[in-house]
Amino acid sequence: MADLDKVKEAKEFHLDKPVESKPFFLKGANSLDWGMQNRFSRIFNPESGRTVMLAIDHGYFMGPTTGLERIDVNIVPLVKYCDALMLTRGVLRSTIPSAFGRGVVLRVSGGPSILKELSNEQIAVDIEDAIRLNVAAMAVQIFIGGEYETQSIHNMTRLVDIGNRYGIPTFAVTAVGKDMKRDAQYFRLACRMCAELGAQFIKTYYVPEGFETVAASCPVPLVMAGGKKLPELDALRMAYNAVDQGASGVDMGRNIFQSDAPVAMIQAIREVVHNQMKPEQALELYKTLRDEQK
Numbered sequence: 001m002a003d004l005d006k007v008k009e010a011k012e013f014h015l016d017k018p019v020e021s022k023p024f025f026l027k028g029a030n031s032l033d034w035g036m037q038n039r040f041s042r043i044f045n046p047e048s049g050r051t052v053m054l055a056i057d058h059g060y061f062m063g064p065t066t067g068l069e070r071i072d073v074n075i076v077p078l079v080k081y082c083d084a085l086m087l088t089r090g091v092l093r094s095t096i097p098s099a100f101g102r103g104v105v106l107r108v109s110g111g112p113s114i115l116k117e118l119s120n121e122q123i124a125v126d127i128e129d130a131i132r133l134n135v136a137a138m139a140v141q142i143f144i145g146g147e148y149e150t151q152s153i154h155n156m157t158r159l160v161d162i163g164n165r166y167g168i169p170t171f172a173v174t175a176v177g178k179d180m181k182r183d184a185q186y187f188r189l190a191c192r193m194c195a196e197l198g199a200q201f202i203k204t205y206y207v208p209e210g211f212e213t214v215a216a217s218c219p220v221p222l223v224m225a226g227g228k229k230l231p232e233l234d235a236l237r238m239a240y241n242a243v244d245q246g247a248s249g250v251d252m253g254r255n256i257f258q259s260d261a262p263v264a265m266i267q268a269i270r271e272v273v274h275n276q277m278k279p280e281q282a283l284e285l286y287k288t289l290r291d292e293q294k
């Protein structure tokens with residue numbers, strides 16, 4: 001039984017200090033529930049408000065692409081440098097140490113391979129398994145203008161409904177098919193549709209003309225996709241420009257793990273994203289770290 005003798009009288013009420021009510025650090029996320037905001041804090045660094053996500057989910061439709069042949073050998077040494085890891089449940093369970101303490105953004109859509117129509121995806125993970133894996137968010141591909149546009153949007157809206165029930169944010173990944181334009185007008189349309197229909201954050205490509213209008217017209221955080229492998233300086237410039245023009249971080253795969261020195265590259269990207277290091281200086285850092293790691 002609780003000891004009620006000699007209970008000290010409560011008197012430190014700090015009556016001169018109003019209770020503070022601080023806004024959440026990410027745009028468009030103020031009204032989200034505590035659990036969802038907490039999960040966001042496992043993806044985005046609350047200090048900088050930004051993220052460096054490492055995307056290694058390519059195998060779900062491409063198989064073992066260059067740099068991802070052996071995730072245990074090539075990727076596991078990298079994961080301590082990312083803020084969040086985007087991957088499938090198969091690779092998470094089989095290969096990533098469970099002591100990994102950062103955000104897991106789980107790829108939950110899938111179906112077609114590169115041999116078929118890619119937009120014909122369905123939801124490929126049960127919410128119960130996502131919860132079991134303690135994920136910070138669920139990622140789903142959206143194909144605006146694609147053959148199965150509506151199906152992909154319905155995948156997303158179903159996930160948003162399920163994610164809202166359990167406090168798990170939905171990450172909408174705007175895909176660009178072979179015949180789709182890659183310009184600001186297209187990405188304004190795609191990102192805004194995803195946000196309007198409930199996605200809590202969105203992955204989109206960088207465009208040199210008008211990216212700031214894509215970011216400004218999207219009410220939730222945008223994360224820049226990496227895309228095909230570029231020379232290191234170009235990739236660092238793209239990341240710099242994206243965050244400078246309103247992105248809340250990057251989600252890069254090939255530009256990190258296909259680099260000559262992936263550990264050096266991800267550290268250089270971190271400086272650009274979190275500390276606004278200029279691309280030329282980040283390239284010098286990359287070269288120094290690469291040479292040290294030889």
Ligand code: R5P
Nearest residue numbers: 055057058226227252253254
């Ligand atoms: C994009 O559609 C998929 O999520 C990819 O598997 C991955 O995220 C792409 O990363 P990156 O283009 O930076 O290699």
